[in-house]
Amino acid sequence: MDYIIQSLLDTDFYKFTMGQVVFKEFRDVHVRYALRFRTKGVNLVDHIDIDELRYQLDLVRHFRFNNSDLHYLRGTNEYGERMFSEDYLDFLRNLELPDYTLSDSLDLEFRGPWSTTIYWETYALSIISELYYRGLLSKMSDFERDVIFAQGKVRLDDKIKKLRTRPGLTFSDFGTRRRFSRAWQEYIVKTLAEELPISQFLGTSNVQIAMDYGLVPMGTSAHEMYMGISGIMHGSDDEIRRSHNEVLKLWYKHYGKGLSIALTDTYGSDFFFRDMNREQAELWRGLRQDSGNPYIFGEKAIRFYNGYDIDPATKLIVFSDGLDVVTMINLYDTFTGRIQVTDGWGTNLTNDLGLPPISMVVKLIESNGHGTVKFSDNLAKAIGKPEDIERFKKIFGYDSTYSASCTY
Numbered sequence: 001m002d003y004i005i006q007s008l009l010d011t012d013f014y015k016f017t018m019g020q021v022v023f024k025e026f027r028d029v030h031v032r033y034a035l036r037f038r039t040k041g042v043n044l045v046d047h048i049d050i051d052e053l054r055y056q057l058d059l060v061r062h063f064r065f066n067n068s069d070l071h072y073l074r075g076t077n078e079y080g081e082r083m084f085s086e087d088y089l090d091f092l093r094n095l096e097l098p099d100y101t102l103s104d105s106l107d108l109e110f111r112g113p114w115s116t117t118i119y120w121e122t123y124a125l126s127i128i129s130e131l132y133y134r135g136l137l138s139k140m141s142d143f144e145r146d147v148i149f150a151q152g153k154v155r156l157d158d159k160i161k162k163l164r165t166r167p168g169l170t171f172s173d174f175g176t177r178r179r180f181s182r183a184w185q186e187y188i189v190k191t192l193a194e195e196l197p198i199s200q201f202l203g204t205s206n207v208q209i210a211m212d213y214g215l216v217p218m219g220t221s222a223h224e225m226y227m228g229i230s231g232i233m234h235g236s237d238d239e240i241r242r243s244h245n246e247v248l249k250l251w252y253k254h255y256g257k258g259l260s261i262a263l264t265d266t267y268g269s270d271f272f273f274r275d276m277n278r279e280q281a282e283l284w285r286g287l288r289q290d291s292g293n294p295y296i297f298g299e300k301a302i303r304f305y306n307g308y309d310i311d312p313a314t315k316l317i318v319f320s321d322g323l324d325v326v327t328m329i330n331l332y333d334t335f336t337g338r339i340q341v342t343d344g345w346g347t348n349l350t351n352d353l354g355l356p357p358i359s360m361v362v363k364l365i366e367s368n369g370h371g372t373v374k375f376s377d378n379l380a381k382a383i384g385k386p387e388d389i390e391r392f393k394k395i396f397g398y399d400s401t402y403s404a405s406c407t408y
Contacts, residue, residue: 004056004127004182008063008095009072009208011122012176014219016073016207019118020088021225021254027115029232032366035108035124036383038359038406044106047135048128056127057100065092072211078258095119114228114367121224121362125177128360129351133180136355152180152353156188159325159349160195167197169332171343172218173204174320175350178360178408185350189213202342218344220259220288221251223374224364226266227383231367237395244396245275252283260284261318265291265376267396273300274397278308286316286340292377292402294319294327298335305339312339320344322408347408359406379403 022029037044070093076083097120098112108128110120137145163169173192179185189209192201203216210217225247233243244267252260262280264272264287276284281304289297298317305312317339319331328343335341347357363383364372373384373392380403382389392398 003059004130005060005063005123006182007069007208008060008065008119009069009211010126010176010182011119011207012174012205012219013207013210013217014205014222015119015122016084016092017219017255017259018221018225019092019115020084021250022118022228023088023091023115024254025250026228026232027113029114029228029368030112031114031117031228031231031364031368033110033117033120033362034365035106035128036361036363037106038361038380039357040405042356042358044128044132044358045104048106048131049135050102050104050106053106053127053131054102056131057102057124060123060127061097061099065095072207076217078255081256081258083255083258091115097123100124108362110362118224122177124362125360126179126182129178129358130181132358133351133355148353148355152184155352155354156191160192162325162329163196163200166329166332167200168336169328169341169343170200170202171328171345172202172216173206173209173349174218174344174346176206178347178358179350180353180355184353185209186212188350189215205344220255220261221247221263223263223266223290225251226263227364227372227374228367231370231372234368234370237391240392241395244271245277248276248280248284252280257283257285261286261288261316263288263290264297265289266374267392268375268398268400269297269300269377270400271396271398273304276304281305281308281310286318288318288320288344290321290376291381292321294321294331295334297377298331298339298341302339313337314340316340316342318342318344320346322346322348322406324348357408359408375400377402378406380406 070089073084098116101109110117173189186209189204193213203218204210205219207217229247230240230243233239262284302312323343323345371385371388373388375382375398
């Protein structure tokens, strides 16, 4: 089969953890997601056949979760507690992804109830990424293609050798959305599981691969939770501001300590550290850093916990922004003994074969009839209409001007 997506489990685990909260709390809220391509100087339509893209997207709409898929999800747990309820699993059994709109210039959008539309993100990105690299390979000779895969293996070998010098460094595969191909991600994960101990390679965000190789599916939540709820709590500037902490309360209500890793940069990490209160800082296991300078963020996090008289060494930072193995080692060396550190390793892990990486996202751009906004600690990652961005900057006291091009 030439299907890029061959199972609805071929997605990131956080789609299900977020999907359950949305199903329980906001299932009928109407939302809109859109593709945003961030790599300068590359035109996707020069490399992707639009008809092939439509074909692959249409195939996904015909898939359904089968009994084995649901049995696996039913068995996932944290701290001995089942993660997914039977009514949510029944909902997944009958899930049909809503339709999409796609133009010849590759403007791609997904609209519908949040409870069904939320799942499109990872499937769409995986398909587009693989089609893009298929397009590049199609212009090469057999020998040139052999060299590409040989380079990928050499680069992976170098990563593994470097990781072995820091046996205490832990990481997970977060590379589904912008992988080179489904087969290559599977090869990478299989190789890491064989070559590194489970105390170092903790698992993968890809649910299908985790199931197939007996690994832990990794993931918690993403920016879309904050963005989506800002459209629901949209009656005033104050209500929009309060929506940020409402996400933290809602998430802890559903998952407790098990999945209590807070994503910090939707409206800038400075606001996050002002908004998370002492009780939340004590209860939550840690934080995820996804934009900006990771070293500056790590120092901010340590000061934040110290300010509440909480020992930072009892808390965790998950670094997940455009990591490579050298940066991971440097972060480990910088913060070990001061605060716990682990890494979510994405594109540089599953798409490093010598071909230039591309940067793209599928983001929630409208919720409940209102435009949504994401700043990040890097304005090059900002999402939102200009007028909404300016309003949200005032609401959240965002004044950063840092902007760096998005490699991944």
